[in-house]
Amino acid sequence: MKDRLATRVADALRSQITDGHVKPGERLLSETKLAELHGVSRTVIREAIATLSFEGLVQSRKGAGIFALEAQTGPFLNLDPGKVSSVIELLELRRAVEVESAALAALRRSPQQEERIIAAHRAVLDCLQTDAPTRDADFDFHLAIAEATNNSRFAEFLVLVRVGIIARGELQTGRENIRPMDYNRHLAEEHDAICRAVLAGDEAGARQAMQEHLKGSVARYRALLHQNRYTGN
Incomplete structure (x- = not known):
């Protein structure tokens, strides 16, 4: 169940970044606020952020928060590790x-x-x-x-x-x-x-x-x- 929630949150945040609603360099909401917004625990938020970090879409900066990175363009972007x-x-x-x-x-x-x-x-x-x-x-x-x-x-x-x-x-x-x-x-x-x-x-x-x-x-x-x-x- 936790994995499914983390995937759902990661998909939502990914869309915000790739669609330009959250621009490169902008800071995401805090873990607490994201958890409240999506109705999940902070552990789920951390797992979703870890997924996006692995994909190169966000970067955690100690003491500053989580920031969006520029979405990549080019080949292999349609790879789906869920298929x-x-x-x-x-x-x-x-x-x-x-x-x-x-x-x-x-x-x-x-x-x-x-x-x-x-x-x-x-x-x-x-x-x-x-x-x-x-x-x-x-x-x-x-x-x-x-x-x-x-x-x-x-x-x-x-x-x-x-x-x-x-x-x-x-x-x-x-x-x-x-x-x-x-x-x-x-x-x-x-x-x-x-x-x-x-x-x-x-x-x-x-x-x-x-x-x-x-x-x-x-x-x-x-x-x-x-x-x-x-x-x-």
Whole structure:
């Protein structure tokens, strides 16, 4: 229920920003006032703001409030992380980019970039251990790999598709905020394989580990798409 409310609030605030009712640089209402306006708790407001922040539409400034950012224009703006088909389309495209990204990272990473990859991997594991949302940490892990190619275009691509890069949690089971029992295992094991290969300088191994990770993700979401087709979820 909470996820559904947060999605509704995020959709409403997103529309205000993209439609120009709230202009870039303008401060949004406080969490308390937004909660009163939408009839929800401040926790729901925080989750909605976190979604918009992930999408690059708002920025929280300590002690100042939450400010609207300029809505992006260009390709990939119609990505919908709430649709299985959209997630699959993007995963297939990511396979074409990130497999080579992992291979190049294995060859070109610097010691500082190795530290960043390790830290990003640990952040994902921490989220899994505490049952916290993995969306931001998951994206940051893939971004750290892309940055380690030392070809800025790889990271730029991930930032460009960031809105749709991590699916909404309810897609994984068809129910809100409930993951399949093996979802965490897949994420932890597959990320670990990528991390180990990159840090070992294993170009072929890194390529294969990323291929298996994204290929496995496509397979899992295709299975979910077929399941939803027959169950009506």
